[in-house]
Amino acid sequence: MTHCPATPSLRLRPLAACLCALLLSGCAVGPDYQVPQLIATAQFKATEGWRQAAPSDALARGAWWEIYQDPQLNQLVERLNTSNQTVAQYEAQYRQAQALVRSSRASLFPTLNLTTGKNRSAQGTGSSSSSLSNNSSGIRDTYNAQLGVSWEADVWGKLRRGLEAGEANAEASEADLAAMRLSQQSELVQNYLQLRVIDEQKRLLEATLQAYQRSLKLTENQYRAGVSGPDAVAQARTQLKSTEADLIDLAWQRAQFENAIAVLMGMAPAEFNLAATDDIPPLPAIPVGVPSTLLERRPDIAAAERSVMAANANIGVAKAAYFPDLTLSLSGGYSSSSFSNWISLPNRFWSVGPQLALTLFDAGKRSAEVDRVEAVYDQTVAQYRQTVLTGFQEVENYMVQLKVYEQEAGVRDEALAAARESLRLTDNQYKAGLIGYLDVVNVQATALSNERSVLNVLQSRLVASVQLIAALGGGWQGLESSRAQ
Template sequence: MNKPTSKLRSALVPLVLAMLLAGCATSAVVDSASLPATPAAFKENAGAVAASSVVSEAQGLWWTVFADPVLDQLVEQASRNNNSVQVAAGRLAQARALAGQTDANRFPQIGIGAGATRQKNSTTNNVAQTVVSAGANLSYEVDLFGKLSGASNAASLDAASREALLRSAQLLVQADVAQTYLGLRAIDAERSLVRDTLQAYRNTLRLTEVRFKEGDVAELDVARVRSEVASTESEALALDQRRAVLEHALAVLVGQAASSFQVAPAEWATALPVIPAGVPSTVLTRRPDISAAQNTMQAAQARIGVAKAAWFPTFSLTANGGYAAPEIRDLFKLSTQAWGVGALLSLPIFDGGRREAGVQGANADLSIALANYREQVLVAFRDVEDQLSALRLLAEQAEAQSRSVASSSRATLLSDSRYRNGFVSQLELLDAQRSELRNRRQALQVKAAQYLATVGLIRALGGGWA
């Protein structure tokens, strides 16, 4: 065996051994037992027929199921102008740029350069000399142990996580716009009811004052009606203040100044969609926040492999070539050519525990990401169960409140008849009217809660239910 061959084999021994150990640099495997258990169906849907075959018209543009053109316009404006969405879009662009930078390390790096130096040394007999040069260089790190590909994969998963967070921000803003707008329309309906009642009280007050002047009623009756008018005026003004706050909040959501934004009062004609029973729990897999947490966990897994790969040698190939001459006119002559190729194997021996700390840090990051993923899944199930139970109980409450409104309306009618015939005092009539107004307002509030819970459920399901 000749000496050059023997030397070559001796030089390759560390590299071969490192390649045999490369399996140690693979990403960590997450134990499935550490992941949260996911039931096949929601508790609130127990016994319902599975709705996995139902095609949801809400998929994507889910807010259109409310059939409200004003809501459609507001959501569209928020999608374009909302600052939270724009921040999330900017962070996605940052993540994609970082992924591109990381992935670029896997490819050859080529550069060109030119320069001129003025030098004086013993080789030139202490005579100053100008050297002009021009050339190109190439470097390429061979990814033997997956360090570069692992880093690139982790960065791509980070970008995917940011993309999911952008979708999550969009869904959150869309739901906030819908809930704020529906709350505003509920206030409009309540304001209309209170102002109609206020007008009726004012008419009653005028009639009572006339009767008092004619001596038909006592001053006490006038004072009672005046008190009722003032109290109802106060309630109407409180509703005006609540509407203004909601309108200002809506302005921020759609990216406009509150001073120049206005939603005109209108009749509450928004449709209330019915989400079918038996929605399978698998729809939660499309929730963007869960997708983001999952991608973050997978990125942390990949970075463990990158951290372990730091224990193994790096192997790089280099090449350079160009020209160097004392005069520019001689620069590209054949005699001024120069080139070189090389290979570099680098194996760190002692680093004071830096690589071990890197592996420990990567493992800690994975533990955090795994815990965040578990928490996100549990929160998702809680959100859905909260809204499902809210809708079920609100439906029962709406039915009970409807009976209450009907009864109080009948009581007001009877009290008015008895008062006109002199069988009861005005106090009994006012009590009946006050009770009817309270029950009608509560009915509107229950209706508003049903709308808000419906939006909350659609958001909890990830923007649809099929």
């Protein structure tokens, strides 16, 4: 570092030329990023035509919940998108990551500082008696104004690798935000669909109760007429009360789903009420031959891949610690003991010069840090691969689940049709006095069980469809463009 009281001369030009040559020859140490290789099959085994494709998490997901054609559901999800508090937390984390990126980018540029101040100092005059008698003469005021510029030349790419890691972390945070938003949307849609199925079950039980009340009244009339015994009345009353209990049980189940929807929208349960409707949203048809490229837009897979990128960049930052840091400083200003002529040419000073800082011995600290970040990289690669494998597993599971539920629904529909016909015939025989009421009770219980089983399978199919959509990263919008490619 040089320090001169005069004006900077042309000697700065060789320094600037040397600096430019040094920066032009600089490189970023550490490995350049490459996407890790994945172990994956060529296609999904559960459905023909599903094949693996390149990552495409940038594809638009769209309002996938609109596939259920329910305007009220659309309104609820839109409210969730703006008011869900868990999503708000991840959004704040993403803004933090963006701020860190701006901070890392700012480190590539010079820092400009302005310092002004007044200093008062005293110096002894020799003997103590002399100091006491001439105390005032030993005090001196100094006025300073200094403008300084400092810049760390990123010769070895440490700052650039740090910025690369920060940008990758910000992208991972953005993907985490998208993953959480998708998760919350999926949870709300599942809760809503299950609530609507419960409404249908409630209507079924209410209609069944009315039929059981008529049966009880008929049985009581027959008992008074001496046609039936008291056991038939007891059986009819037991069946009625059991169904009433089942109807009451549905109330708290519905309340749980309703309260969950309220919280997902950022509302207190006491402030939210979802009225019953007469329709269940239709089950969406899954297109045949959906490519597995849609799986690659899953935000959690994107977040895991961006984390690998950040870990790779951190290796470069750690390895750059083996090389010296080059800092260029330039400062100038005015210093005077008199305020009146403080800002004047004779009181001007300046200094300029480079500074190299290199750690000569650290007992293996830098080597240990490199080993650590390399191990972190290996960990993130394994996490990324596991996330992809888990994604394939989830899609396979939900596709098999939907296929099995579809087959089960067909069989249960046939069983329900047979149960309804059996109930009709048995009821006619009972009214004609050909059979006892116990036979009617058994057939009624079988019919009701089949009615509820059909609704339960429908509920499972609706929930599985939402889970499949979420597992694919948000539906199959963009399918035509994927096929065209």
